Amino acid sequence: MDNSVRIDSFQNSLAGFMQQASYSKIFVIADARTRTHCYNRIREFLPRHTLITVPTGESHKTLATCEIIWNAMTRAELDRHALVINVGGGVIGDMGGFCASVYKRGIDFIQVPTTLLSQVDASVGGKLGVDFQGFKNHLGVFQLPAAVLIDPAFLETLPESELRSGFAEIVKHCLIADADKWNEIKSRDLSEQNWPDLIQHSVEVKKNVVAQDPTEKGLRKILNFGHTLGHAVETHFLSKPPRQRLLHGEAIAVGMIMESFVAFQKNMIDRKTLDEVEEFIFSIFGKVSIQTSDLDAIVSLTRQDKKNRGNEIRFSLITGAGSCAYDVVVTPAEMKKAVHYYMGH
Amino acid sequence: MDNSVRIDSFQNSLAGFMQQASYSKIFVIADARTRTHCYNRIREFLPRHTLITVPTGESHKTLATCEIIWNAMTRAELDRHALVINVGGGVIGDMGGFCASVYKRGIDFIQVPTTLLSQVDASVGGKLGVDFQGFKNHLGVFQLPAAVLIDPAFLETLPESELRSGFAEIVKHCLIADADKWNEIKSRDLSEQNWPDLIQHSVEVKKNVVAQDPTEKGLRKILNFGHTLGHAVETHFLSKPPRQRLLHGEAIAVGMIMESFVAFQKNMIDRKTLDEVEEFIFSIFGKVSIQTSDLDAIVSLTRQDKKNRGNEIRFSLITGAGSCAYDVVVTPAEMKKAVHYYMGH
Numbered sequence: 147m148d149n150s151v152r153i154d155s156f157q158n159s160l161a162g163f164m165q166q167a168s169y170s171k172i173f174v175i176a177d178a179r180t181r182t183h184c185y186n187r188i189r190e191f192l193p194r195h196t197l198i199t200v201p202t203g204e205s206h207k208t209l210a211t212c213e214i215i216w217n218a219m220t221r222a223e224l225d226r227h228a229l230v231i232n233v234g235g236g237v238i239g240d241m242g243g244f245c246a247s248v249y250k251r252g253i254d255f256i257q258v259p260t261t262l263l264s265q266v267d268a269s270v271g272g273k274l275g276v277d278f279q280g281f282k283n284h285l286g287v288f289q290l291p292a293a294v295l296i297d298p299a300f301l302e303t304l305p306e307s308e309l310r311s312g313f314a315e316i317v318k319h320c321l322i323a324d325a326d327k328w329n330e331i332k333s334r335d336l337s338e339q340n341w342p343d344l345i346q347h348s349v350e351v352k353k354n355v356v357a358q359d360p361t362e363k364g365l366r367k368i369l370n371f372g373h374t375l376g377h378a379v380e381t382h383f384l385s386k387p388p389r390q391r392l393l394h395g396e397a398i399a400v401g402m403i404m405e406s407f408v409a410f411q412k413n414m415i416d417r418k419t420l421d422e423v424e425e426f427i428f429s430i431f432g433k434v435s436i437q438t439s440d441l442d443a444i445v446s447l448t449r450q451d452k453k454n455r456g457n458e459i460r461f462s463l464i465t466g467a468g469s470c471a472y473d474v475v476v477t478p479a480e481m482k483k484a485v486h487y488y489m490g491h
Numbered sequence: 492m493d494n495s496v497r498i499d500s501f502q503n504s505l506a507g508f509m510q511q512a513s514y515s516k517i518f519v520i521a522d523a524r525t526r527t528h529c530y531n532r533i534r535e536f537l538p539r540h541t542l543i544t545v546p547t548g549e550s551h552k553t554l555a556t557c558e559i560i561w562n563a564m565t566r567a568e569l570d571r572h573a574l575v576i577n578v579g580g581g582v583i584g585d586m587g588g589f590c591a592s593v594y595k596r597g598i599d600f601i602q603v604p605t606t607l608l609s610q611v612d613a614s615v616g617g618k619l620g621v622d623f624q625g626f627k628n629h630l631g632v633f634q635l636p637a638a639v640l641i642d643p644a645f646l647e648t649l650p651e652s653e654l655r656s657g658f659a660e661i662v663k664h665c666l667i668a669d670a671d672k673w674n675e676i677k678s679r680d681l682s683e684q685n686w687p688d689l690i691q692h693s694v695e696v697k698k699n700v701v702a703q704d705p706t707e708k709g710l711r712k713i714l715n716f717g718h719t720l721g722h723a724v725e726t727h728f729l730s731k732p733p734r735q736r737l738l739h740g741e742a743i744a745v746g747m748i749m750e751s752f753v754a755f756q757k758n759m760i761d762r763k764t765l766d767e768v769e770e771f772i773f774s775i776f777g778k779v780s781i782q783t784s785d786l787d788a789i790v791s792l793t794r795q796d797k798k799n800r801g802n803e804i805r806f807s808l809i810t811g812a813g814s815c816a817y818d819v820v821v822t823p824a825e826m827k828k829a830v831h832y833y834m835g836h
Contacts, residue, residue, distance in 0.1 A: 170800055170801045171801075209558065213554065216623060216624075216629075217624065220623070220626065220629070223794070223795075225797075225799050225800060225801065226800075227800050227801070248620075248630050248631060249630065250629065250630075250631075250797050251618065251619075251620060251628070251631045251706075251797070274596075275593075275596060278561060278565070279565055283596070284565070284594070284595065285593050285594065286593060286596045287593060287596055287597065287632060361596075361597075450565075452571055452595050453571075454570050455570055455571075455572050456515040456516075
């Protein structure tokens with residue numbers, strides 16, 4: 147078994163993985179979009195397999211879709227020595243990995259992330275799961291894939307909005323762990339970024355953090371910078387009309403500005419750092435329109451964040467560009483000020 | 492955290508566990524039967540908690556019941572530092588443990604097994620899950636509880652049929668691992684057995700095996716002696732009228748006779764051992780009526796057994812009283828002979 151992340155053409159990295167593997171059956175999961183744009187590019191390199199295609203999008207990241215997948219696994223008579231290959235973005239990776247980890251108490255799976263977001267974030271670290279009752283990733287497990295095969299060529303299949311969404315996690319990895327890289331990316335526009343280099347960098351930052359704390363008892367929480375308010379914004383906008391909804395990275399970009407302001411309020415970063423974060427993120431992501439009527443709902447949604455303990459809401463906050471603290475208690479009043487700050491800029 | 496099994500009064504063992512624990516909330520799961528007969532006996536010893544009661548019985552060990560539990564956990568606003576206490580037999584332990592292991596990617600749980608079967612088997616070893624599409628424990632995870640609190644006083648709440656069902660796993664533990672204990676129990680009737688001693692013995696046999704192979708890659712499979720055909724018989728009888736259905740241990744008792752005959756066919760045990768196993772099990776469990784029309788269905792159901800690899804059906808078979816082999820390939824023809832043998836005796 148090889149837990150390593152391979153950044154290479156799919157053909158090469160799959161061949162490398164399969165050389166040392168022995169599986170009874172292969173089962174591929176894709177969604178309607180990745181079936182057309184990604185699976186069809188790589189199917190010639192895959193051994194004999196069964197394919198299941200599920201509907202595209204976060205709204206289908208549910209137990210109901212898992213039941214469809216588990217039914218298909220059962221019909222295909224997968225035994226404990228079968229391999230699941232997840233071809234898609236974070237939704238397919240999280241859900242397909244969860245389905246594999248629970249089927250017969252766990253079979254092997256490999257992640258083939260096809261979006262920038264999943265290449266730099268979801269595919270590394272072993273967090274799997276589905277949404278439940280409107281709460282993101284409310285049900286899931288920690289389980290490492292047998293391998294992660296990242297092919298930067300898949301980025302050609304993405305619209306610019308998807309590239310931008312994935313970039314938010316790259317920005318986060320720089321802000322929490324690497325001041326030099328932050329200075330490098332913030333001097334460039336989206337179209338000028340070096341994707342293979344940034345993917346490699348993000349994977350290394352994340353692997354390094356996860357290796358020190360696989361199940362998020364402590365340090366791993368720094369990966370949640372921007373995510374407490376970001377998830378709340380993302381969840382809140384799910385109730386809006388489709389054209390107002392946010393991609394994950396777009397919501398995290400909002401969250402990083404709001405949470406940088408919380409850090410500034412608490413004297414953890416200076417005004418200059420706050421301004422730099424804000425300016426760069428606005429230049430790439432623009433500004434999301436948040437109304438006063440949204441405010442209470444957003445603050446209230448942070449209560450379901452998994453980092454909390456009892457009634458305390460706990461944040462991960464940068465302490466400068468390139469470093470991050472965790473388990474910082476933030477009050478609803480401080481959160482409201484941060485949302486107001488975002489709205490006013 | 493303490494993974495140990497405590498065999499003592501619930502009051503004592505809970506106090507011992509709680510002394511070193513710190514949880515944000517306590518959530519108790521019971522079924523309609525254990526709520527009345529068990530929870531009400533121990534509620535005075537429990538700290539402040541939320542109770543959920545689910546319907547009784549294996550037919551409710553489903554994802555649908557898990558959804559009810561996850562909804563209740565969400566309404567109770569359990570965070571990652573909450574504790575789930577499962578008060579019940581194998582169904583509650585397997586399902587409640589699975590729900591806890593998946594909620595927010597896993598929170599602590601303790602098992603309070605209230606049947607003999609769950610005290611000597613299900614509560615030890617970390618196998619969790621629910622049935623799916625008629626397949627037993629088809630969805631689940633391996634996850635150890637924070638503690639297992641076994642109170643032999645709960646046995647007073649059980650009808651004799653439940654005591655007998657649990658005894659089947661005790662018989663199994665003796666047959667696969669301890670010839671002396673097998674000689675001891677087979678000289679006694681059900682009413683003459685020393686339960687606290689046998690519980691202790693079974694827990695030790697199982698813990699010892701599980702410690703050497705937690706995720707059942709090899710040795711742990713010996714715990715499945717009697718279970719390949721036993722599960723098939725159990726599943727097949729689910730389609731019969733309620734009064735013909737079998738308790739788990741009753742089906743495993745059938746499976747142990749059939750599989751001992753398979754072992755005899757393969758020259759793994761001698762005729763004397765086969766006769767002894769058969770005679771003792773029939774004396775305790777009587778004989779289940781299986782028709783020729785049931786035969787193909789039973790053999791066919793062994794295909795979903797989790798020990799299989801590809802199209803091969805693999806058994807764990809005793810090689811004498813007190814020892815057991817695993818990964819023994821058994822053909823459908825051999826299985827049919829074994830079912831016939833059972834029917835003819």
